[in-house]
Amino acid sequence: MIRQVVARHPLAADLAHASALVGIPVLLYFAGRMKNAPDPITVPAVVGLVLAFPAVAVRSLWPKTVLVSVTAVMIWYSWLTGDRHPLLILAAGVAAYTVAVRNPRRPTVQLVAGCGAALYLGDAFSPHFSLVTAATIPVLTFLAMATAFGDATRNRRAYLAEVEERARRAEQTREEEARRRVVEERVRIARELHDVVAHHIAVINVQAAAASHLVDRRPDQVRPALDHIRLAGDTVLKELGSIVGVLRQSDDPDQIEPTRGLVRLPELLETMAAAGLRVTFHQAGVVRELPVVVDLAAYRIVQESLTNAQKHGTGTAALTVTYTADAVTIEVVNAAAAGRGTAGSGYGLVGMRERAAAADGTFSAYGGPPGPFTVTAQLPAPIEEPK
Numbered sequence: 001m002i003r004q005v006v007a008r009h010p011l012a013a014d015l016a017h018a019s020a021l022v023g024i025p026v027l028l029y030f031a032g033r034m035k036n037a038p039d040p041i042t043v044p045a046v047v048g049l050v051l052a053f054p055a056v057a058v059r060s061l062w063p064k065t066v067l068v069s070v071t072a073v074m075i076w077y078s079w080l081t082g083d084r085h086p087l088l089i090l091a092a093g094v095a096a097y098t099v100a101v102r103n104p105r106r107p108t109v110q111l112v113a114g115c116g117a118a119l120y121l122g123d124a125f126s127p128h129f130s131l132v133t134a135a136t137i138p139v140l141t142f143l144a145m146a147t148a149f150g151d152a153t154r155n156r157r158a159y160l161a162e163v164e165e166r167a168r169r170a171e172q173t174r175e176e177e178a179r180r181r182v183v184e185e186r187v188r189i190a191r192e193l194h195d196v197v198a199h200h201i202a203v204i205n206v207q208a209a210a211a212s213h214l215v216d217r218r219p220d221q222v223r224p225a226l227d228h229i230r231l232a233g234d235t236v237l238k239e240l241g242s243i244v245g246v247l248r249q250s251d252d253p254d255q256i257e258p259t260r261g262l263v264r265l266p267e268l269l270e271t272m273a274a275a276g277l278r279v280t281f282h283q284a285g286v287v288r289e290l291p292v293v294v295d296l297a298a299y300r301i302v303q304e305s306l307t308n309a310q311k312h313g314t315g316t317a318a319l320t321v322t323y324t325a326d327a328v329t330i331e332v333v334n335a336a337a338a339g340r341g342t343a344g345s346g347y348g349l350v351g352m353r354e355r356a357a358a359a360d361g362t363f364s365a366y367g368g369p370p371g372p373f374t375v376t377a378q379l380p381a382p383i384e385e386p387k
Helices: 002-008 010-035 043-057 063-081 086-102 105-124 137-217 219-248 262-274 292-312 347-358
Strands: 278-284 316-323 327-335 362-367 372-380
Touching: 043 063, 043 086, 063 086, 063 105, 086 105, 086 137, 105 137, 137 219, 137 262, 137 347, 219 262, 262 278, 262 292, 262 316, 292 316, 292 327, 292 347, 292 372, 347 362, 347 372
Parallel strands: 278 316
Antiparallel strands: 316 327, 327 372, 362 372
16 A cells, blocks of 8 residues: 555655655654754754755655765865764665666666765765774675665666566466457357258258249159258258367367268268259269378368359259378369359358368369359378278
8 A cells, every 4th residue: 555655646645755864853853852962063064954855855756866865965074074964875885775776787886886985985085084094894794785676676676677577467368368268169159050040941942943934834742852951950950069069068078069070961962963963973082081180170171062053053063072091072062053142241162262271281262153163172181000
């Protein structure tokens, strides 16, 4: 509490210190005078007493000037009286402490050493002391102690400030990391929801349109379309439930999406065929187990690419999955229907690109009406050598 008040009102604190420095000796002098007959006060003593007050009162504003001025007054007082004024010595010590607190060590030592040399030379050439005198040593020792204490205080304050700054930066880093992780989680959840919902809603939309078209002309064929709608609805509800269940788990926060890899590719092709998309599937290389991240990314890229082909294409697509010793490559090619429109939210392409990047792979999508639209993704999956 006291430190906060001093920090907010430094000049008022210095005035209080100066008042105590001058007022206490004055009170003690008059208190002693009432009991005994003390030595009379001389004019130089009064001058030293009066000058000590402003020296301490303004030492925070001009510490170097105060130290030099007090040194000059101490030399003057020593030449006149052959003695030291105790209040001036205290004022010089306070000024030396302030200089050490406010300034780096080297200029502080230079200034205090210069003032000490001036005090010694003043005594050496004074009519009251010999050329080689030890009368200045106590004063120089006191100034050196005050300077060392001030330098230690400055170092401690700098250390505490550095610790506080490091703590502030660490807290800021933790907050930024928390915000970054929240953003990443939101993006991953949004990507997974888009991949799950978009595909099955597209299937439901196609089957609903077919059922609406057949209900009047060929009502006997409506039931298969409704069965596909029910199946797609059940599937999307199960996958959404799986996502929500994973999100509620607290023991493994890194796994926020259900595992679904290329092993489910035949089921996906059947679903797309039921939605009216004829897919020519070609597989090259030896099928093997892929890393979880790569397997899931490959499946989601195929799913989103075929969904886009069904929505924006002519009803046909070619899918090629190639296994090599270092990677798995996916290529989906479909003819883009002219006039059908390929503009969408763009989240599908963004999601596929993010999934490929998360697996340290590459992704490209190019083409459009009147030519074919091609999606290519290469995901690294090197074969592990047996140990």
